[in-house]
Amino acid sequence: MLNQRTIAKKISVTGIGIHSGKKVTLNLNPAPADFGIQFKRTDLEGAEILVATAEKVGTTENNTTLGNGANSVHTVEHLLSVLYGIGINNVYCEIDGPEVPIMDGSGASFVFLLKETGVANLNKSKKFLVVLKTIKVEVGDKWVKIEPSSRLVIDSTIVFAHPLIKTQRKIFEFSCENFIEEISRARTFGLLRDVDHLKQKGLIKGGSLDNAVVLDDYKVLNPEGLRFADELIRHKILDTIGDISLLGYEIAGKITTYKSGHNLHNLLCRKLLQEEGAYEIVSSNALDRHILQTFELPQSLSPSFY
Ligand SMILES: [Zn+2]
Incomplete structure (x- = not known):
């Protein structure tokens, strides 16, 4: 069996959004099997969770955005790419701003962070x-x-x-x-x-x-x-x-x-x-x-x- 994966512990990263120019902090938290990747805007009171699925994509101009209007998270694509690339299926992402930090413009910083936090296998098969x-x-x-x-x-x-x-x-x-x-x-x-x-x-x-x-x-x-x-x-x-x-x-x-x-x-x-x-x-x-x-x-x- 090839197991679903999550991260071994919570990790926090701060950086700026390439489009907004605003500083944001992103917390990545371990999540159970079949949870998927979910985003929560912690700066908006009572904001609905945004599940990372194709149907939840709002705009796609120069970046991929989850959600619509105020409750949205822009530029999710590099983070999502790295999670896929390392076979991580389940993470709960808390973010206190409208955009995932751009870091160095690639996925390298997220790979580095995941090496720090470690990858964990969950007791359920990947799909x-x-x-x-x-x-x-x-x-x-x-x-x-x-x-x-x-x-x-x-x-x-x-x-x-x-x-x-x-x-x-x-x-x-x-x-x-x-x-x-x-x-x-x-x-x-x-x-x-x-x-x-x-x-x-x-x-x-x-x-x-x-x-x-x-x-x-x-x-x-x-x-x-x-x-x-x-x-x-x-x-x-x-x-x-x-x-x-x-x-x-x-x-x-x-x-x-x-x-x-x-x-x-x-x-x-x-x-x-x-x-x-x-x-x-x-x-x-x-x-x-x-x-x-x-x-x-x-x-x-x-x-x-x-
Ligand atoms: Zn890109």
């Missing part, structure tokens, strides 16, 4: 969403597709009219170890020419070279350069994993994305969940041992029993 039918969503020339595959594979392409980016494609075969090594450290990115426009819309108030890769028309402006030559496409995969983790299960399917963003990822999840016979939910016991092995964790994260 997998096995894709049975191909589902595609298109908006203009952008599209995403999910199709049957024994394990999670993401084949991602981005296209930017920029000499350093142009077209980048990466095929990522999911395992916790590959996620930590290849994906978790890739930072969010933006083009300098879009910055003014986004600031006018009240976005990226907290954005800086400390939490994003920024490119002018020719080069990367960050003095330290890129962490990987193809850091940007790796970040797209980080975002994709965070967004599709909102399906609420481990995923056995292949996802192909072309110029996608949070909106398309969410539309894909919703369409898949609504389509009759497009998927089935199975216990980890029903799956091949090789698939389960992809959830093995490196020594630094190896789980204790809760």
Whole structure:
């Protein structure tokens, strides 16, 4: 049996939101099996809990937001991606502001925190969403597709009219170890020419070279350069994993994305969940041992029993 996971103890992290620019404290608490990932705004009296599911997503402009109106939590995607990447299914997140801290713009800080807190196995089997039918969503020339595959594979392409980016494609075969090594450290990115426009819309108030890769028309402006030559496409995969983790299960399917963003990822999840016979939910016991092995964790994260 491959067990559901939570974190071994409560942990607290403080940082700023990239869009709001506001300081927030996020507490991650252990949670029981089948709890899922839930968020609670502790700064709003009596705020309803927001369960991290695709149907609870409000806006998807430049980030993925859970909830609507005042009771919402923005920019959940990097945290959710890391939780999925480490196979953590159950966490109760308390947050005293409107946005998950951006940290360094990647998932690296959350991986580091989870190494500190430790991972714990719960005495219940993980559940997998096995894709049975191909589902595609298109908006203009952008599209995403999910199709049957024994394990999670993401084949991602981005296209930017920029000499350093142009077209980048990466095929990522999911395992916790590959996620930590290849994906978790890739930072969010933006083009300098879009910055003014986004600031006018009240976005990226907290954005800086400390939490994003920024490119002018020719080069990367960050003095330290890129962490990987193809850091940007790796970040797209980080975002994709965070967004599709909102399906609420481990995923056995292949996802192909072309110029996608949070909106398309969410539309894909919703369409898949609504389509009759497009998927089935199975216990980890029903799956091949090789698939389960992809959830093995490196020594630094190896789980204790809760
Ligand atoms: Zn991102």
